[in-house]
Amino acid sequence: MSTVLKVFKLPDLGEGLTESEIVSWKVAVGETVKLNQIIAEVETAKAVVELPSPYSGVVTELHEQPGTVVEVGNPIVSFDVPGEAGTGDEDPGSPAAADTEAGPAKREPTLVGYGAAVDTGKRPTRKSRTRAVASTAMTTTAEPPVAPVASAPASVETAPAQEAGERPRCTPPVRKFARDLGVDLEQITGTGPYGLITRDDVTAARGAEAGETVPASPSGAADPLAGSTAAGGPRTLGGAPREVRTPIKGMRKHTAQAMVDSAFTAPHATEFLTVDVTPMMELLERLRADRAYRDVKLTPLTIAAKAVCVALERQPTLNSRWDADAQEIVQLNYVNLGIAAATPRGLMVPNIKDAQSLDFRSLAGSLRDLAATAKEGKTAPEALRGGTFSITNIGVFGIDGGTPILNPGEAGILALGQVREQPWGHRGEVVLRQVTTLSLSFDHRLVDGEQGSRFLSDVGTIMADPGMLITML
Amino acid sequence: MSQPAGHRDEGLIQLIDPSGRRTPNEELDPWVTDVDVDALRGLHTDMVAIRRIDQEGTALQRQGELALWPPLLGQEAAQIGAGRALEDDDFIFPSYRETGLAYCRGVDAEDTLRVWRGNAYSGWDPFGKNMATPQIIIGAQTLHAAGYAMGIKYDGGSQAAITFFGDGATSQGDVNEAMVFAASYQAPVVFFCQNNHWAISEPVELQSNTHIADRPVGFGIPSLRVDGNDVLACLAATRIALDRARTGNGPTFIEAVTYRMGPHTTADDPTRYRDANELDLWAAKDPIERLEKHLAGLGLDTAELQAGAAVVADAVAEKLRKAIIGLQDPQPMDVFENVYSQPHATLDRQREHYALYQQQFADAGSATEGGAR
CATH class of the missing domain: 2.40.50.100 (RNA polymerase II/Efflux pump adaptor protein, barrel-sandwich hybrid domain)
Incomplete structure (x- = not known):
């Protein structure tokens, strides 16, 4: 055949x-x-x-x-x-x-049922009063606050819009010309009518920037480094091309946006505490031998998760939310405990719902399930929503401490360092003990140093000596 | 003050429960006394066949043979139950997911699918099958059904009109207007809502504080809330509604509570908005498995039953695939066909101009085909 x-x-x-x-x-x-x-x-x-x-x-x-x-x-x-x-x-x-795209113009598909793509990385240009106020409050320039559009008298239409954040004025071809050259229009004072930036202004700015050495060829994309990839050039990392460009998209884009949102809305403060967790490690050893725990994985993270739930009850501000739109602080009296997980598709922070209500065995089981689901890339969207406090276990990478960035909308995040043997003062002697470092970042709008410190101290106390838990219940 | 009933799923009218057990129901039982083992077997084969057509539709879309496909997976019982209750001269006004109804009307599967290839404006002659072609505009077909039913009444006919739509459509103006007219004129129409729980990504709880079946009551239209994964209950409920229509008792509304187990269309990813557990929950209520369990209880060999149905289903699927892949693309001039039933001067002029326009490409040495691209 x-x-x-x-x-x-x-x-x-x-x-x-x-x-x-x-x-x-x-x-x-x-x-x-x-x-x-x-x-x-x-x-x-x-x-x-x-x-x-x-x-x-x-x-x-x-x-x-x-x-x-x-x-x-x-x-x-x-x-x-x-x-x-x-x-x-x-x-x-x-x-x-068979219908191959002709020409360089990329079609921007509008996906049925999902509306037009918002992929500029910027918010839609609708004006929201609360946002406008918030953004002017943050600008350091002496721009006058933006007047609400509705209250502006109708006759001012001839006055140039003096809104904060207005783009530098120039014609679209010049804007493209500047972009091609990599010139930042914000840095240029226009010489044209009404301060319009002209093509000559851009060329001049480019000349000043490059010290006259680079020929102003708009199409060149003349990266001085690009040439040396030719044979005989220095060996690059991994033998890869000198520069590789990857479109910002998918999980990476999502993660980046979340990090930016968090880092530039919530003022972060970070504290560290290093504790001797030898008794906790001994406790884990005993529990692992217990038949009741045979099908769960007991690690310092399990103890930390329980410790966080207990400590949050004592310092509730660490489990609150800043609702800027409503101008309210929302006190959350339940713990949806987020666990940062490295998944095949990137960083995700699925959370365990109502972790405060789980006993130690159930909590350990939930941690196991959450990790397994994340690893398979099967985390449900629901598990990613509604977190109230997060733990990131950087210890698994052999790291001691860091300054974690808050999961957006949450007031606190605890980084768990590796547990390692260190010389440590113990009963008047220097001996090798199992030691770990806890790093806590909190949203300083919601949490003062006092509450943050007390919280971290509580978690540290439980991890250093789990027996101390009975003093906190 | 009466309170909305919420979205509890208990209290559904049911004849076969998810474990396959026949449960008695005073209201429905008299309507299915004629349904014997052979008839049940026929319903089973129908459901297996349309599930197979549906799977082939998804596969063909993934293989680039269709532009889009709206799967019905999970809704087989609702469609076959309703479809097999109809008389040939009752008129169906479907939405775009009613593959099962078209199958009941003897529409070739390839005629259902070729529209989704962009190969035809409609798949069949509505008057040849007594079924309108799929309506894409959400809920618009309910108005057509109400109007058609008013026509039946004026003509003194004993037929009924039946229209199919989803839970999301009941939030549309058209559906509500259709109910106003149907109730006011006591038109012989059945409103058959397949509540599949999701209007694309919108859960039904979010758009209605009450059962969907409570909505028509406000218009004076009685309703039945039936287990949409129970083919026998759907058959009985539709028969009741049709009987009311034929005997001058006006419109009836049926809410068949079912579940869209697949995506909204092949361009949708339901894992983005719904929990996998929900799917598991409904998989346990699968309409085909349920009937298989029931038939096993009546002494039928399940493997033999499945094999018999598969023969029918595979044949339909193979014929469908061959036909779809073998379709010729329509020519640009075909766009003028089937616009008016009689000669039309304006259209003739447009046809002439378009032919001249096409001629330019022929002169330039390239073929006229593909001009629409």
């Missing part, structure tokens, strides 16, 4: 998508597959979807590696398909796939 080579091209898996990323292949070259057998997992802008095989046959080539973003219409897999006499099978990729 003769066989026919069939090439499968990436179809548009959503509505109006232009590209998708191959997440993983479920088949290998040489493997025989059946019609509709799942051959790959593909991530689009909307979803991770499974790709069923369009043929029964043998896989002869995988054109793209996992992790690659493939344009719709490009070949991704080829098959040897048993030839069927006279069925004139169409190339199944053809209707959607």
Whole structure:
């Protein structure tokens, strides 16, 4: 029986998508597959979807590696398909796939059911009164506060808008010219009418910046370093090209936004406490031998999680929320305990709901489940919402301490350092003891130094000597 | 003051429970006395067949053969139960997820699917099948159904109109207006709502503080709240509603409580907004498995039952795939066909201009096909 080579091209898996990323292949070259057998997992802008095989046959080539973003219409897999006499099978990729994008203009697909993409990284330009006030309060320049739009008299339309944060004035071509050259328009004083920045202003600024040595070639993208990748150049890290650019997207983008939101809204203060946790380690040893704990993993994190729940009851401000919109502080009398987890898709902070109500055994079980789910990349969206306090276990990387950034919306985060043997003063002697460092960051708007310190001290006390817990209940 | 009932799922009208046990129900029992083992077996085969068509639709979309596909996975009982209660001359006004109803009406699966390939404006002649083509605008078809039913009444016919829509549609103006007209004119129409719990990413609890079945009551339309994963209950409820329509008692509203186990469409990722546990919960109430358990209780061999249904389903799927892949793309001039039933001067002029426009490409040496791209 003769066989026919069939090439499968990436179809548009959503509505109006232009590209998708191959997440993983479920088949290998040489493997025989059946019609509709799942051959790959593909991530689009909307979803991770499974790709069923369009043929029964043998896989002869995988054109793209996992992790690659493939344009719709490009070949991704080829098959040897048993030839069927006279069925004139169409190339199944053809209707959607044969249509390759012509020209450099990238289509910006609007995804049905999800609305237009907001991917500029900026907020929509709607004016919100509370935001406007907040942003002027933070600017250090002497700009007058923005008057609410509604109260401005109708006759002022000729006056130039003096809003804080207005873009430097110039024509769009000049704006693009400046961007191509990497010149920051904010730094330029325009010489044109009404302070308009002209093309000459940009060229001059570029000259001043570069000390006249770099030719002002707009198209050049003349990176002086780029040239030296040629053979004979110095060895780079990992032998990789000198610079690799990756689009900011997906989890990385999400994480970055969360970090920026947190770091620049909540004033962080961080405190450290180093404690001798030898008794705690002994307790863990005893518990591990107990049949009741045979199917959970007991680690310093388990104790820390319990200690945090207890200490939060004594210092509730660490478990509160700053509601800027409502101008209210929300005291949360339940603990949704977030645990920072490194997952295949990046950093996630799933939380254990109502951790305060769990006994030690259940808490250990929840920690195990949470870690397992995160590791498989199956964390439900619900588990990522509504956290009230977080723990990040940097000890697993062999790190002692740090200044963790708060999970947005939360008032505190505890970093758990590694437990290691250190010379330590114990009963009048210097002996080797098991020691760890606790690092606590808190939102100084909500928590004063006193509460933060007391909280950290409580957690430290429990971890140093779990028996002390009975004094806190 | 009466209070809204909330969204508890107890109190559903049911004839076969999730474990496959037949439970008595005074209201529904008299309507299914004729349903014997063979009839149940037929309902099972129907459900397996439409699930198979549905899976093929998803696979074909993933393979680039369809632009989009709205899966019905989980809603088989609601659609087959209702579809098999109808007489041939009752008229169906569906939404876009009613693959099962089209199947009951004898529409070839490829005719249902080719619209989703962008190959045709509609898949079949509505008057040939007594079923309108899929309505994409949420809830608009309910107005058509109410109007059609008013027409039946004026004509003195004994047929009924039945319209299908989802939980989200009941929040639309059109559906509410349709209920106003249907109630005012006592039109012989059945409003069949498949409450599949999700309006894309919007959970039903968020858009209604009461059961969906409580909404029509305000319009003076009686309603039944039935287990939408119980094919026998859906059949019985639809028969009751149709009988009311035929005997001059006006409209009835059926809320079939079911679950959309798949995505809203192939372009949707439900894991972004719903809990996996919820899916597990509903998988335990699967309409096909439930009927299999019931039939096993009546002494049928499940493996043999499944094998029999699979033969039918596989044949439908294979024919469907062949037909879809073999479809010829329509020509640019086809856009003028089926616009008016009679000659139309303006359209003729447009046709002429468009032909001339296409001619330019032919002169330049490129083919006219693909001009629409």
